[in-house]
Amino acid sequence: MGHLLDSLSIVSADGGTWVWMGLATTLALTLFAGAIAFGLGTLLAVIRVAGGRGVEGAVAAYVEFQRNVPMLVHILFWYFGIAALLPDSVADWINERGSEFVFAGLAIGLCMAAYVSEDLRSGLRAVQKGQYEAAQSLGMTYPDMMRRIVMPQVFRVAAPGLVNQALLLFKNTSLAMAIGVAELTYRTREIESLTFRTFAAFGVATAVYLAVSFVIMGAGAMIGRRLDFLRR
Amino acid sequence: MLDILRDNWLLLLIGQYPNGPLGGLAMTLILAVCAIAAAFVLGTLIALARTSGIALLYWPATALVYVVRGLPPVMAVFWAYFALPVLIGRPIPGFWTLLTALILYESTYLSEIIRAGIQSLPKGQVEAAKALGFGYGRITCDIVLPQVYHTMLPSMVSQFVSTIKETSLGYIIAVQELTFAANQINSQLLTRPFEVFLILAVIYFLVCFTLTSAARFLERRVARQRNAPALKVQPA
Numbered sequence: 001m002g003h004l005l006d007s008l009s010i011v012s013a014d015g016g017t018w019v020w021m022g023l024a025t026t027l028a029l030t031l032f033a034g035a036i037a038f039g040l041g042t043l044l045a046v047i048r049v050a051g052g053r054g055v056e057g058a059v060a061a062y063v064e065f066q067r068n069v070p071m072l073v074h075i076l077f078w079y080f081g082i083a084a085l086l087p088d089s090v091a092d093w094i095n096e097r098g099s100e101f102v103f104a105g106l107a108i109g110l111c112m113a114a115y116v117s118e119d120l121r122s123g124l125r126a127v128q129k130g131q132y133e134a135a136q137s138l139g140m141t142y143p144d145m146m147r148r149i150v151m152p153q154v155f156r157v158a159a160p161g162l163v164n165q166a167l168l169l170f171k172n173t174s175l176a177m178a179i180g181v182a183e184l185t186y187r188t189r190e191i192e193s194l195t196f197r198t199f200a201a202f203g204v205a206t207a208v209y210l211a212v213s214f215v216i217m218g219a220g221a222m223i224g225r226r227l228d229f230l231r232r
Numbered sequence: 233m234l235d236i237l238r239d240n241w242l243l244l245l246i247g248q249y250p251n252g253p254l255g256g257l258a259m260t261l262i263l264a265v266c267a268i269a270a271a272f273v274l275g276t277l278i279a280l281a282r283t284s285g286i287a288l289l290y291w292p293a294t295a296l297v298y299v300v301r302g303l304p305p306v307m308a309v310f311w312a313y314f315a316l317p318v319l320i321g322r323p324i325p326g327f328w329t330l331l332t333a334l335i336l337y338e339s340t341y342l343s344e345i346i347r348a349g350i351q352s353l354p355k356g357q358v359e360a361a362k363a364l365g366f367g368y369g370r371i372t373c374d375i376v377l378p379q380v381y382h383t384m385l386p387s388m389v390s391q392f393v394s395t396i397k398e399t400s401l402g403y404i405i406a407v408q409e410l411t412f413a414a415n416q417i418n419s420q421l422l423t424r425p426f427e428v429f430l431i432l433a434v435i436y437f438l439v440c441f442t443l444t445s446a447a448r449f450l451e452r453r454v455a456r457q458r459n460a461p462a463l464k465v466q467p468a
Contacts, residue, residue, distance in 0.1 A: 068440035069433045070397035072404075073411060077433055080418065080425035167301075174304035178404055185306055198314045206307060213302030 006200035022187030029173040036109025041116025049124050066114035072175050074107040079179045104176035112169045123158035163220030233427045240417050247408050255408030264396040267334035275342030283350050300340040308333040309401050326407040345387045349380035389447035393440045
């Protein structure tokens, strides 16, 4: 009970603003990395299926590299490694916009794109040949066919997996604290080291993470039910 | 790049051992093996609790799984980091902190895999065992779990890969594993971060890709065995 009251007092005092600022950064990072993950993931899945053997091999290599290296290592690699290679003008441009945030978002987004593309690829396999043939016989161009006929069905099949990846992506943004992005976990550590109210601070952060996670899981369950309904 | 590897391969492999604590890839693998072994036992218990049909076991186990699934692994590490010393009453080394967090995290994921395996088992198996007069203990240990473990083997290998990747969180609480070692090298050299972290990524890739490929091989084999025609029982 004491911890609970302590938690409430942290949210209502100055720490509260920090918690919300942290959550805002966490959500911004989720959206930034999510846009990269879903955009690039879709592109990778489509060119892997459409491209020749060379393209397919290159995409497969990219996916395997991203999936078999820890996300934290990707983040460190971008923040310390790639950043050192950039020409000064580019580095300055990124620094002005907060290099920690940009590199963490890039690393997380590029890594999750590999997972998203795998989910979409199995969705692509589920679309029957007749769908392509019918679209082609109607004289649709390839991009038109993909956009109007194939991908809507793919997203429907892959939806449960994609929601799972969204949850994973949201949780993984916490790794950005390792390079000093002031997201929720980082802010919590700051509050903790200033107030020494360890359990209250981490209690609040845990509750906030769980609340967002449960919203994503709930949305996933709802989408799942709706898709079951549509299939009937 | 090769000169970095030549000068530091021992640090990357075993840390400062024998002149200091064990670290590097050896520590990463020790952590992962210990974590997956303990998580395997704990995950089985959670899965059994969730399939037991006993409300008093079902609800706590289900709540645990959902809470841990909703939290970032980093939070699990920090909870272990702050709560364990309070619970035990004395400071504990980072190794045990990280191991506890990994066991907690991985056991819930493994329990979901095992639970799926238990539920996908044909009902006839348990019914036949009951008809033969087997008790719950024998049905679970002799009939259900061996089949579940066999079909779930590929997923368990992939979960082992996840565990190896998650040991990199040791970097955040200064556990001397592979990522920590690479960071040490980076701070010594200062000017060559790209090469150092590329080497780090490649080491993880080689270890994890080998295991992922093994998981795929196992998956094909298990699928073949499942689809194989059932053995004909020879008349006595």
